[in-house]
Amino acid sequence: MLMKSSPTPIEKIISVSSEMPIIKQVKIMNIKVKTAVIGAGAAGMSAAISAAGKNSGKVIILEKQNKAGRKLLATGNGRCNIGNTDLSVKHYHGDKAIIKSVLSYYTRERAQKLYRSLGLLLRTDSEGRIYPYSSRSDTVLECLRKKLEALSVDIICSFEIKSIKKENGIFCICSQSDRVYAENIIFACGSQAAPHLGADKSGYDILLPLGIKPGIMFPSLCPVPCREKYRLLKGVRAKGRVSLYSDGQIIKTETGEIQFSDTGLSGICIFNISRYVNEFFAAGSTKTLLISVDLMPEYNESDIIGYLRHCKKLFANDDSGLILSAALDVKLSQTIVKSAGLSGIRCGSLSDSDICRAAQNIKAFSFTPSGIGDFKSAQVSAGGFDSHTVDPRTLMCRKIKNLYICGEMLDADGDCGGYNLHFAFGSGMLAADSISK
Ligand SMILES: Cc1cc2nc3c(=O)[nH]c(=O)nc-3n(C[C@H](O)[C@H](O)[C@H](O)COP(=O)(O)OP(=O)(O)OC[C@H]3O[C@@H](n4cnc5c(N)ncnc54)[C@H](O)[C@@H]3O)c2cc1C
Structure with a gap:
């Protein structure tokens, strides 16, 4: 039954902090609103701004953590890469119908x-990545908070949704101790990526009893654990070109910074490749995966052979591990030479075939992914609710009218470069806009 005493619209005062969006004192019971947004992340806040901007009734945000936008604050190493000048579909993965609908809206x-x-x-950097001029993610959060305040949207923090049900066309949203009633509900609970920022899969779990099930989910934009363990390389960074092969076929190539660790590979171009690696493991594929790192992509193999011959003469009395030390990080030079089976001799003693093997290793330093990455170190989750569950045009759930899903809960994930925040903001706005229509 919906509220007996109908204490509309708000029975008790909700106090919203004037500094950062931390709610200091919240006492709510039986609130009835037009639209309740679940989750105060990028998607939820943009949805609330759009819904409230239509002036069609009270909008609130219910957030389980004690402050809004925790993940947003951590984005872009605290700089918040909010978008990109190149918004083509090729930077996104997952349900194409949803991705196209959000991008065209x-x-x-x-x-x-x-x-x-x-x-x-x-401001936009040379690679088209868009950041706040302040280079600070808290500027973005503060701007969102001020806008929400101006639109009289309350963010009710420490309100963890445990269940929802629909009675007489109205949603009853339940936390441990309180109830909120809403005509429309927008789910923007994010994914389980980066649990240290409070992320979990509770958004998906709440929807399960209603028969709304996500597709397979796996981490993306994360380090790739590999079989080869080069302890010496821990912490070494290099620029290069990375190619992912499946059964000898090239799947994806990325150029950029690579970070080596004692457990595998990391860095932006590895993050972009991790999506493909993890998809293979999540699907239980038995194909053989290989990551080949080209450490000198600007040069072909014969150029490098020529360079190594030159260095052989120059550094004739040095250990062969140092032959590349004028071009690459010393530890990388030593590892490349060692993995070509050439340690323990002097540069001057390297034969022509030794030099060829070293050059091949520079062009194709190989790693074997050993398993799926970890949500703990992932920036996003791939997979989620697809267009079987939501109508891509409106993001309304096909099974339950007036229930919308947006942001990372959807089966859409982008490459590194501001694509995920762009999608989160856009899908939130599309869901809210669909309500008014
Ligand atoms: C370290 C890191 C860096 C990143 N950097 C970038 C970047 O620079 N550029 C970029 O485009 N993307 C970046 N991303 C990805 C981007 O942050 C996410 O894709 C985006 O924040 C998703 O927005 P969202 O609103 O869907 O989810 P979230 O931001 O995760 O928000 C969901 C909110 O819902 C709340 N919630 C969850 N369950 C419940 C519940 N049951 N009841 C109430 N509230 C609930 C959560 O507490 C959370 O506040 C980064 C991610 C990480 C982890």
């Missing part, structure tokens, strides 16, 4: 309109 112009309405000044 949340265009660059619409994104700029949102930033303008927030007063958020931006």
